[in-house]
Amino acid sequence: TTFDFAVIPGDGIGPEVIAEARRILQAVLDSASVEATWTEYSLGASHWKDTGETLSEETLERLRGHDAILFGAVGADPQDTRVPSGLIERELLLKLRFSLDHSINLRPARTYPGTATPLAGDPEIDFVVVREGTEGPYVGNGGTIRRGTAHELATEVSLNTAHGVRRVVADAFARAERRRGRLTLVHKHNVLTHAGDLWRRTVEAAAAEHPAVSWDYMHVDAATIHMVQDPGRFDVIVTDNLFGDILTDLAAAVTGGIGLAASGSINAEGTAPSMFEPVHGSAPDIAGQQIADPTAAVLSGALMLQHLGLTEAASRLEQAVHAQLAAWAEEPEGSRGLSTAQRGEAILSRLG
């Protein structure tokens, strides 16, 4: 079989980190004798400035034909007022997630050798946040009346369905079973009673079917405290779209690694390609200087292989990354001063 990948390098440091991820993935696939084709799509803020396209129906249709999408980062320089704030995020990134039904937004959070956490005592952390990706307050269901007057009212509606919550909860329980068997539901059901009640009943029902998994519930505010004071307690966190957005940035911060955080936006039913991307942004301030860290993009590639069932290739790649991070941790200078390409080269050399 040949895997047919779409690549969206995007803006800023996106192209630089994706170049490394792509050649490393190619090497891993080669040595597993897996054939792959790569089709690059020019999308993002620059592309919009050049062409006026955020994501046309035609491009979306072409993307649908691929087996998976490797995504870099998008977003203009915040100083660049030609790009309306939030446009690329909504009309490209969120549009991809919603159109391709990316119900499972998967965000592993872990410490690696040599990366210091900002926490005292430098704890070991290894959990995964399974964030819902197609519902909640992200649905764009808001409105404004009397805009600009003293009587303005603005609303935002969070939509939560049994269908949407069930599939992400099922995925989270399955992951917990393959991991350390612990699941934490994070919500705010004492305030958001209707949505919270749906989430809770759904988790209770799934728990009955997964007796090997023990679970607990945590309010989102309390979860931030635990994530700072005792992040080692988490194994799998399942939560809604907005809470997941907040908690995964916090998770990346406490593990010390925005530069290492990988993610997958997964179509649970396989009706459209899933998408894999580093959590970091396009970092326009350091773009084009070959100083960005490609590790998160490479690890997102490993998640992609994993998702496609290329389990061995995925773990070879992960191990190569871990080995290289461990090696840097031993060296006095670590990876300091290495270019984006040199970092990629080093990981490549670990593939043996």
Add this chain to the structure above:
Amino acid sequence: TTFDFAVIPGDGIGPEVIAEARRILQAVLDSASVEATWTEYSLGASHWKDTGETLSEETLERLRGHDAILFGAVGADPQDTRVPSGLIERELLLKLRFSLDHSINLRPARTYPGTATPLAGDPEIDFVVVREGTEGPYVGNGGTIRRGTAHELATEVSLNTAHGVRRVVADAFARAERRRGRLTLVHKHNVLTHAGDLWRRTVEAAAAEHPAVSWDYMHVDAATIHMVQDPGRFDVIVTDNLFGDILTDLAAAVTGGIGLAASGSINAEGTAPSMFEPVHGSAPDIAGQQIADPTAAVLSGALMLQHLGLTEAASRLEQAVHAQLAAWAEEPEGSRGLSTAQRGEAILSRLG
């Protein structure tokens, strides 16, 4: 003038910490020759179990007559299944905030001598979160259809008005002017476009009237990263009800002091009494053992004095707390092993 205070000790450790706060406040008021009366109200989970009352209209009317309310903590033991989950939070705590129009939920976050933060390098932190208190997703405007079926849909609606946003933004700018002149608006306007747009325009308009304050905008997810990596950058944060809930727990965690975090729920127009309470909960697991730390309750009392214009008394009290925390920081054992009353006694002795 006589100040007429209501006191709601509540559940768990509430009565223990409020007892200390009250006698310390009384001492401060005495030496300022300010007369005060205190009326205790039995409310909370235990009271509900005894009487079935969460907060009757009659009690609410009586509370309205006071100058301010000192609140301990409410909430049953989570093991106690007789108390429906969320009932006391919604029907007492949130009902007070909404009925008494507590638009400004004020939550200072700072480090104190001797309290270690969980962050490496133990940074100095001193900011205040001005959280909106009467709107947003907290309004209880949700619904469910087809409950329990595969077609269930649950909604939560966030309501945001010019009136509500303006008054909290005005308060935040005024505070920033009295502090270090920096304000950060936290929202998620790239996703919650309608509410985010209202918040942003409101801040822009207020900024024009407060040229001495410089301000910036931060997405809530990014704000969690800064709070972990660089909390010293914040001076005044203004944000919505839900984001404020999440960020203030995170703030209490990074400052190392849930046991020290004070808060005020303030009626901006003075049409009803404001309420002051420690951020910590009722901690049923350690209740009745005289081991709870009363400091957050005492500092909430200082916020209350401040709010009532008793500025000198408020700063005397704050200074006493700071002096005592500094003294403990010098001692090898610190405050370890001291009872709730002994801690209160120590603060009292610092009042001189």
